[in-house]
Amino acid sequence: MSTPAILALEDGSIFKGTSIGIEGLSVGETLFNTSMIGYQEIITSPSYANQIVTLTYPHAGSYGINTEDDESAKVHAKALVIKDLSLVHSNFRSSQSLADFLQQEKVVAIAGVDTRRLTRTLREKGNLKGCVLAGSDAYSDASIAKAVEAAKGFEGIEGVDLVKEVSTKESYAWTETDWQLGSGIGELKDPQFNVVVYDFGVKRSLLRALASKGCALTVVPANTPASEVLAQNPDGVFLSNGPGDPKACTYAVENIKALVDANVPVFGLGIGHLLLALALGAKTEKQKVSNHGSNHPVQELATNKSRITTQDQSFAISEESLPASVKVTHKSMFDGTVQGIELEGKPVFSKQGFVEAYPSADGMVKLFDRFAELIASTK
Secondary structure, eight states, X not given: OOXXXXXXXXXXXXXXXXXXXXSEEEEEEEEEEOOSSXXXXXXXXXXXXXXXXXXXSSEEOTTOBOSSOOSSSSOOSSEEEOSEEOSOOOOTTOOBOHHHHXXXXXXXXXXXXXXXXXXXXXXXXXXXXXXXXXXXXXXXXHHHHHHHHHHHHOOOSTTOOOHHHHSOSSOEEEOEEEEETTTEEEEOOSOOEEEEEEESSOOHHHHHHHHHTTEEEEEEETTOOHHHHHHTOOSEEEEOOOOSOGGGXXXXXXXXXXHHHTTOOEEEETHHHHHHHHHTTOEEEEEEEEEEEEEEEEEETTTTEEXXXXXXXXXXXXXXXXXXXXXXXXXXXXXXXXXXXXXXTTTEEEESOBOSSOGGGOTTXXXXXXXXXXXXHHO
């Protein structure tokens, strides 16, 4: 018999369904993701720490879970909300079902939710604090009241430094390259550049994409002093994706300032994009409705071309706060937020969006190719 489960929002909205994870209670900021595939990558991405992820695509689990597509060592999403769980999973790489994976990773999750109604609620009111509760008495008045109060009590993500919770504690080397059909995950054979990666919540697919461009990577904790990074004499520095409020990461902002002053090639992505903007003197702000999904159009201003990107964006750059030396290169075609910047006269640029799981395929500007070319031009 299915175990009842509910999603309760801070405004009192209740969504009933059935549990597809473990029994228990989990709170977080509730958002929706418009991707049609990639549920494994989404929930294991550190960018979703402290967030309850709703998938707008009505079916999840059809191709199961495999051992190679996790973006980190664990599930970072606080809970998963879907409409329908596929009864059958089938793929030559699959090793287990989505439900089995969620239970193995001790994730509270709910299926059978009216995700269209939920998405409309979040579109109108913005991301809301939420609570997913699963248990035999989940539908009782007492459980519903408990879940609503738990949602209201969640601290939120604004002003919270989540980077320190997901970043590596010690430095490590990375040499894995992109997955290829027939051979699987590759190994870097002939490195051309030495790149230091600041781990603000980096995804494994991004590390593989960088290594596939000939970069031998040293991944360092988010609070590593710039002096230690510069002492390694890197050819370039990558500022990774990650969760939470960039303004809370003051240590990272100060380190990035020192890297820019040292004229080291710097490339920021996701929260790395926002942290770079802060280091250059701009401001960031929390978005009412955040952008999450793999089908978000972005305009390249120089060519007026539009490209489809993946977003996991809860904060954005305040464009009017950018100094004159910073050029805006890309904008969202959904809400006009700044999606790309570069610093005039310096080998420094950043982007908000990228392509989930296979960033090196990004036709927008071939970000990792550009970074490699920038490094080569400054050596």
